[in-house]
Amino acid sequence: MKVIVDIPAEVEQALQQQLGGDLTQAAKEAMAVAWYRAEKLSIGQVAALLGISTYEADGLMKQHGVVVPYSIDDFKQDQITLDRLLGS
Numbered sequence: 366m367k368v369i370v371d372i373p374a375e376v377e378q379a380l381q382q383q384l385g386g387d388l389t390q391a392a393k394e395a396m397a398v399a400w401y402r403a404e405k406l407s408i409g410q411v412a413a414l415l416g417i418s419t420y421e422a423d424g425l426m427k428q429h430g431v432v433v434p435y436s437i438d439d440f441k442q443d444q445i446t447l448d449r450l451l452g453s
Contacts, residue, residue: 390415397422398429408433 370392372380377388384391397414400406406414412422426433 394425398426398431401426402431 372388380388380391393415397406397411401408401411408419408422408426411425412419415422415425417425423433
């Protein structure tokens, strides 16, 4: 799906000065952070949306002051996965 947003030239220039780089990517990141914060996306969905790893998505959330929840169930699942991978 493509989303097209018209931005006035002066706003684009201001954003370009503040954000630099690729405004399309910056907009996607802002959208992903907002939707994750609102509990509309999981960290895996954020990673898929941005084409990055879940580790990188976690880092992005931390950069924006968003705490990524990690429950006891998450920990137990990670233990099971680690045991399986290490053959324990």
